[in-house]
Amino acid sequence: MEISWLQAILIGLFACLSSMPGMGGTSIGNYTLGRPLIGGLVCGIILGDISTGVLVGCAMQVVYIALVTPGGTVSADVRAVSYIGIPLAMVALSSYGLGAESTEGAALATSFGTMVGTLGTVLFYGTATINLLWQHIGWKAVEKRDYKKLYLVDMGLPWISHLACSFIPTVIMCKLGANVVEIIKTALPMDGLAMKTLFTVGALLPCVGIAILLKQIVKSAVDFVPFFFGFALAASLGINLVSATVVAGMFAVINYRIKMLAVKKAESGGFEEEEEEEI
Amino acid sequence: MEKKLSKKALSKSFHNWYYGHLTCFSQEHMQTFGYLCSMLPLVEELYDNEEDKAKAMNTYTAFFNTEPQLGTVIVGITAGLEEARANGAEDVDEETINGLRAGLMGPIAGIGDSLVVGTVIPILLGIAMGMSTGGSPLGAIFYIIVWNLFAYFGMRFMYFKGYQLGGKAVDFLVGPQGEALRESISMLGGIVIGAVSATWVSVKTSLQLKNDDGEAYLVLQDKLDSVFPGLLTSIFIVACWYLMAKKQLSPIKVMLLLVVVAFLGALTGFFDPGLAY
Numbered sequence: 001m002e003i004s005w006l007q008a009i010l011i012g013l014f015a016c017l018s019s020m021p022g023m024g025g026t027s028i029g030n031y032t033l034g035r036p037l038i039g040g041l042v043c044g045i046i047l048g049d050i051s052t053g054v055l056v057g058c059a060m061q062v063v064y065i066a067l068v069t070p071g072g073t074v075s076a077d078v079r080a081v082s083y084i085g086i087p088l089a090m091v092a093l094s095s096y097g098l099g100a101e102s103t104e105g106a107a108l109a110t111s112f113g114t115m116v117g118t119l120g121t122v123l124f125y126g127t128a129t130i131n132l133l134w135q136h137i138g139w140k141a142v143e144k145r146d147y148k149k150l151y152l153v154d155m156g157l158p159w160i161s162h163l164a165c166s167f168i169p170t171v172i173m174c175k176l177g178a179n180v181v182e183i184i185k186t187a188l189p190m191d192g193l194a195m196k197t198l199f200t201v202g203a204l205l206p207c208v209g210i211a212i213l214l215k216q217i218v219k220s221a222v223d224f225v226p227f228f229f230g231f232a233l234a235a236s237l238g239i240n241l242v243s244a245t246v247v248a249g250m251f252a253v254i255n256y257r258i259k260m261l262a263v264k265k266a267e268s269g270g271f272e273e274e275e276e277e278e279i
Numbered sequence: 280m281e282k283k284l285s286k287k288a289l290s291k292s293f294h295n296w297y298y299g300h301l302t303c304f305s306q307e308h309m310q311t312f313g314y315l316c317s318m319l320p321l322v323e324e325l326y327d328n329e330e331d332k333a334k335a336m337n338t339y340t341a342f343f344n345t346e347p348q349l350g351t352v353i354v355g356i357t358a359g360l361e362e363a364r365a366n367g368a369e370d371v372d373e374e375t376i377n378g379l380r381a382g383l384m385g386p387i388a389g390i391g392d393s394l395v396v397g398t399v400i401p402i403l404l405g406i407a408m409g410m411s412t413g414g415s416p417l418g419a420i421f422y423i424i425v426w427n428l429f430a431y432f433g434m435r436f437m438y439f440k441g442y443q444l445g446g447k448a449v450d451f452l453v454g455p456q457g458e459a460l461r462e463s464i465s466m467l468g469g470i471v472i473g474a475v476s477a478t479w480v481s482v483k484t485s486l487q488l489k490n491d492d493g494e495a496y497l498v499l500q501d502k503l504d505s506v507f508p509g510l511l512t513s514i515f516i517v518a519c520w521y522l523m524a525k526k527q528l529s530p531i532k533v534m535l536l537l538v539v540v541a542f543l544g545a546l547t548g549f550f551d552p553g554l555a556y
Contacts, residue, residue, distance in 0.1 A: 021304030025297065026347050027430040031400060032423055037407055041419035051414030058408050058418075062479045065401050065472075076530075101414065103481065104552055118531065131305040138303070138312055142340060145333050147319055154303045154312045193545055199552035200541035204515060206480040208533050210472060211519030216397035217469050218520065226466050228513070230473025235509040241409025241474055245402065248470035252463040259459030266455070 001094040001178070003047065003087060008174035010046050011083050014039075015170040016162040019079035021127060023162055030078060036060035036113070039082025047090060055100035056089050057082075060113040062206035065213055080120020083170050085113030088177040095181050107202030114205050116173075123165045130161035226251075282325055282365045284442075289358060291320040293438045296354050297431070300347045309344035317354050318361065325365040335361060338373045345384035346391025351434040352448050353383050355441020383449060390452060394461055398468035400426070405475040482512045484544075485551035 003011075014033060016022065022029035032038055040057015044050035064081060089109035090100075098105040134157040141149035188194045218224055226248075233239045233247060300313035315336065322335045345353065357376055364371040403426050411418030440448045451457050488497040503510040522528045522536070544550035 021301045023302060025299065026301050027297065027427060027434070030301075031396075031430065032426060035400075035404065035422070037404060037411065037419050038423060041416050044416070050416055054411050054416055054419060055414045058411055058479070061404060061408060062475065065404055065475065107552065114534070118534070125306075128305045131303050132307060134303055135305055135308055135312060138315075139340075142315070142336065145329060145336075147315075147323075147332070147336060150312065150315050150319060154299045154316045158303045193542075196545035196550070196552055197538070197542045200545055200550040201538050203480075203482055203550075203552075204537045204541055205534060206476075207482065207512070207515040207519045208523075208530055208537065210476045210480060210516050211523055211533070212530055213397060213401055213468075213472055214516070214520045215524045216393045217465050217472070218524070223469065224517075226469030227473040227476075230470035230475075231477045231509060231513060232473075232507075233470070234474040234477035236507075239474070240412075241405050241471070241478060244474035245406050245409075245467075245471050248467045248474075251470065252467035255466050256459055256463035259462060260456065263455040263459055 001047070001091050003091065003174045003178065005171075005175070007046050008171045011043060011087055011174055012167040012170040014042055015079040015083035015166040016159070018082060019077060019124065019127065019162075019166060021131070021158070022079065022166075023159060034078035034082055036064055036078075036082050036086065039078075039086050043083065043086045043090065047087065049090065052090055052093065052100045053086065055106070056086050056093070056109040056113075059100075059106035059109045060085065060089075063110060063114055063209040064117070065209050076114070076117035077120035077122075077124045078117075079166050079170070080123055081113050081117035084120065084173045084177075085116040087174050088116060088181065089113050091178050092181045092184075095178070095185060103203070104199060107199045109202070110205050111198045111202035114202075123169060126165040127158075127161045130164060131158055134158060134161070282362065284321060284324060284358065284362050288320045288324040289439070289442065292317050292354070292358060293351070293435060295320065296347075296351060296438070297434055300350075308342060310347065310350075311340065311343050313347075314339050314343045314354065318357070321358055321361055325361060331365075334373075335364070338376055341377050341380070343380060343384060345388040346395060348395045348430060348434055349391030349437065349452075350384065350387050352437040352441040352452070353380060353387060355438040355443075356383075356445055356448060358438075359442045359445050379446070386453060387449075390461065394464065398464055399429070401475070402468055402471045403429075405471045408475065408479065476512065476516060477509050480512050480516070481509075482515045484511060484549050486549050 017024035017029050018033035018039070020026065020030040020034070022034065024030070024033055033042065037054070037057045040053040040055070040060070041050065042053075043057075044053020047053065060081060064076060064078065086109075089112040092108060092112055093100055093105055096108065098108060100106070100109065134153050137157070138150060138153035141147065141153065214227060218227070230244060230248065233244045234241070239247070296313060296317035299316050300310050303312045304310070318336065318339045322332055326332045326335060339357075357380065360371050360376050360379070364376070403422050407418035407422035409418065410421055437448075484499050484503075486499040487495040489495050500511070507513070519533055522533050523530065528536075541550060
C-alpha cells in the first residue's frame, strides 16, 4: 500500500485538528478526531479501506481508552497515535499480508501505533513551546488594550505551531512509512525473536491502557468487583459490549437509588433538585 | 440602570470557551488565553469606558487550568460575577473572582477528569467498539454523534447553570447527591471497562508440558481459562494497575517493563505469537 501526497496532506490536516492542544478544540478535536477509533475511520476513508482502518483503530483504542492528561502531562500524543500510527500500521498490515481482524494483525498494529504515539510526545511539547511565542504577542496586546488581537492569538496563530509540529511530521512520516516498513521487514524476519517480542508487546500493551483507567476508579480492593463482574459478563457469559452496558446501567441505577435514600434521610429537608444530564 | 448581559454576548462567550479553551495551550499559561477570549465579549458589553474594560480584563490574566468540559461551569459563574461587579456590587472585586476561580479549578479538574475523561468517554468508546466489531464504521459514527451532542449541550447547560446559580451550581456537583451520582456512574464505568477488557484484550501463553510421546499433557492456557476465562489477561491488568497505583510508576515505565517481559517470554517460549511466513 502506497500513501499518495494528497492522502498524506489530508491526514496531516486531521493531525492539526486532533491533538491536545488541537485546532479542532478539545471536544471535536482531541476527544473526537483524536480517539484512535475515530482516527481509524478517518484514515480508512482517506486511504480507501474503511474496514481495515476501523479494525486498526479499535485495536489501538484499547491502549488509549483512558488517555487523561492531568495538568497537561501526556504519556502519548493522540495526533501521532491516530494520524501517524494508524496509517503506518495499515501500510504494515498490507505489506505483511496480515488481516486486521486477526489477533496477529491487531498485535502488530498496537505495537506500531504505541511506538509512534510514545515518540509523538515530542510533538506535544513542541506545539506547547511554540505557542509561548504567540502568548507573548498576546500579553503585549493585553498591555496595549488591543483585546481583539486575543482572538488571533488564541485561535489563529497556533495554526503555525501545528504546521511545524503536526502537519509536516505527519506528511513526512506517511510518505516515508512504506519504505521504513519494508526495511523493518527485511531486517527482522517474522519468526525471529525481535518480531515475536514486538507482537507479544502488542498483546500486552492494552493492559496498561485498562490499568490507567482502573487507577481512576479503583480506590480499594472492593472497587475491583464491578470490573471483574463486567469481565465475567463478557468472558464467561459471552455477553456483547452493548448488552453489558445495559446490565451495568441497571446496577448503576440501583446503586444511585440506594445512595439517595441515605442522602435524603440525612437531609430530610429542602434540598434543591436539579436536572442532570445522564446518558 | 441595571446592566444585564444579553443572550447574544453570553452565547458568544460560551462558544469562545467551547472552541478556544485549549487551542493556544502552553505549559506556562494553559487555558488562560481561552479564558480571556471567553470573557472578552462580556466585558465589552458590560463596560463602555476603556479604563473599566482594562481593569476587568486584567482580572482574567491570572493562570487558569481545569478539566475543560466540566470547567465550563466556572466560566459561567464568573460571567455572573462580572455582571454583578459591573452593577457595582460591593463584595465582588478582582480578589473574590480570582479566589473563586483558583479555589474551584482544582476540585472541578479532579471530578471532571474522572467523570468525563475517565468514565463517560471510555463507556461511549466501549459501546462504539462493540458496534464496530468486524470493521463496521457504525460504532465510530455512533461515538462521533453521541459524544459531541453530549459535550456541546452538557457544556452549554453547565455554562448557563453557572451563570444563573453562581456558586450554588457547584454545590450540586460536590454535594452528596452529586457524589451518589458520580459513584454510580463510576460503577457503570467499571463494569463496562471489565467487559471491554475481556472482549478486546487477550494475553495468552503458549506454554505446554509434553510427555515422552510428544503429547501435551498440560496446556497452561486451557488450565488457566478453566479457573476463570481470561485469567492471564486479568492478572496482567491488575499487575499494571498495582505498579502504577501502588508503586507510582509512570505508564511509560510500565510499558518499557512489558517490553522486557515480552522479550523474556518470547525467549523462554512462554509467549509465542506463532508466526511464520
